[in-house]
Amino acid sequence: MIAGTVGSNIAFAAEPAKAASASTVLLSxxxxxxxxSSVRAQDDFFRHVNGSWLKKTEIxxxxxxxxxxxxxxEATIPxxxxxIEGLSKTKNKTGTDAQKIADLYASFMDTAHIDAMGLKPLQGEFAKVDGMTDKKQISTLMAWLNxxxxxxxxxxQIHQDNKDSTKYVLDVSQSGLGLPDRDYYLxxxxxxxxxxxxxxxxxxxxMLTLAGDKEAAKHAxxxxxxxxxxxxxxWTKVELRDPVKAYNKVEISKLDTLTPGYDWNTYLSELGVKGKIDYIIVSQPSYLTGFNKVLQETSLDSWKTYFKWHIxxxxxxxLSKDFADENFAFNSTTLRGVxxxxxxxxxxxRLADSGMGESLGKMYVARHFPAASKAKMEKLVSNLLVAYKQSIDTLDWMSPATKKEAQAKLATFMPKIGYPNKWRDYSGLTVTKGDAVGNLRNIRSFAAQFELNKLGxxxxxxEWGMTPQTVNAYYNPEMNEIxxxxxxxxxxxxxxxxxxAVNYGAIGAVIGHEISHGFDDQGAQYDGLGNxxxxxxxxxxxKFAAKTAILVKQYSAFSPIPGYNVNGELTLGENIADNSGLAIAYKAYKLSLGGKPAPVIGGLTGDQRFFMGFAQVWRTKMREASMIVQLKTDPHSPGEIRANGTLRNMPGFYDAYxxxxxxxxxxxxxERVSIW
Structure with missing residues (x-):
């Protein structure tokens, strides 16, 4: 269960740096x-560093x-x-990863065949729904949908039991909306x-009209x-952030107390886990009870319409162009302004990447990730961990007993850099050329079975929760890994x-950000063993709550677009991580100098370059509709606020400028918040 990432769920962006010439290598x-330069660093550092880019950049x-x-x-896609193109030009043996990747891509690119098929690929799935004669059969359908x-x-989802990290558990949680968040409905x-x-x-x-539904307006x-x-x-996004509230261990035999009459035995049997587990985790018990009430009060015909819509x-x-275009028109143009x-x-x-990401990642790493990068990154991580170790003993909000526990947790942090030690086996995945929808279903079923196979x-x-070609990073509290x-x-x-200086301000702050998730308002609830x-x-x-309450107030005051403010409670964990990560990266940078003064380069001090390195990774320009989605659903603040909001709390920034x-x-x- 990935708890903290550095990048937003709404993708940010930045131009890749141009290759440096030999004469400007330190400025690269x-x-x-x-x-x-027309914007003072002291007034708006984000625009001081990124202002020209903002003016000239078109989304x-x-x-x-x-x-x-x-x-x-975007640079990774080519x-x-x-x-993939190389694999497509090779005669690949059936059953190999090369065959599957090539055929998966080819099937999606065969638009003539896809258009000719129309809605035929879904007819069997619709028949599953239409064949139901009783709402008691919904539990069987739900297992297939999941x-x-x-x-x-x-x-x-399958993850480590939050109170016994040595075993996997099945966790059931709320889902089922077609809009980004409950606020869109309420x-x-x-x-x-x-x-x-x-x-x-x-x-x-x-969409229903295209599918031949004669009552499309009513059904919509x-x-x-x-x-x-x-x-x-x-539950709201803020409520979902509480890991203690979300840990509800329920014995299989007692699930009926939450949802009287709902057939969990059939659901679990269809998942293939009945008899393998004697309890599950219910993340939102009140939601399941509420769902069961909606289930009982809603007609079977309405449920059939709902399920067919989500299929x-x-x-x-x-599917064919008419469906794909309408799907894009709403989900990308209407909801996100694209x-x-x-x-x-x-x-x-992207389809091949999502379906066989580690297989592609193995090939990507071989071509595009030099060993020297991994070695230098390992050194940076090591220096950041040293800075955290030293800082724990100076914290004004931790007692001696807690500091001892914090040091023990820090000592067990497991860094993973670049790529996994072992690669995922895709031999159980079937990919058939000419079956775009079938391949999509097989990919998702394979992924689900991969997770279910962990039980017991x-x-x-x-295991990695991201592929090597992913532009992001994360902390997993159950593994205590970065x-x-x-x-x-x-x-x-x-x-x-x-x-x-620039690397410490940029990737150093990212490293510090991820480490700090182990000590933020969520991650700190887990010990070094992941429990x-x-x-x-x-x-x-x-003491910690007093500091973070100020952060909530600070960030809630930011309004990226009129009428919409940052949700300081939803973004609290990531805001803690941004502030903590930059503070620790700054200390690690100072340690890296070994007591020597940093050189002045291009008229900029080492500290100034450090903060510029941080601010330039957050250069962001976003469409208004997409910004609304982010503010409603994403635990990360918008890029401009991640830069300025963090720097306002940094004593070193005040001195540098x-x-x-x-x-x-x-x-x-x-008014400033100093956590680390």
Missing amino acids: GIEAGHSD PADKASAGAFIDLR HLHAI RTSIGAPYDF KDDDAKLKDFRAKYVKHIEK TDILALETELAKVQ LRSAAGQ PEQEARWKRGV KPVDRD VFPAAILQPPFFNAKADD LRDWWTKEDHE KLKEGDKMFLTPA
């Missing part, structure tokens, strides 16, 4: 052409945003495409959300009504030829 990490027509993450992700990642009122005082809701109904009607209204009832009983929307991208669909070859690459087996500590895939280890995040255990004193909790009262970035010492 600073992209001076992006700065705007690509097929993107929701532009900035440091997306450009790296690399993966070249690999195994194929088709939207349903609840879903499962907020009547927000004109934009009401408009999205109305357009969602029209979208469903169009029924679907919205049903999803609204589910939204009413769902249709889940496969829309693999005017143009991505080139089909890119979508084909020892925990695999070598993971940095190969693809994020590129400019502007990491440049092996760059000045250390949910309160190892803080009551006084520690009170001589901030004084009256400067717009200035906070009084009493």
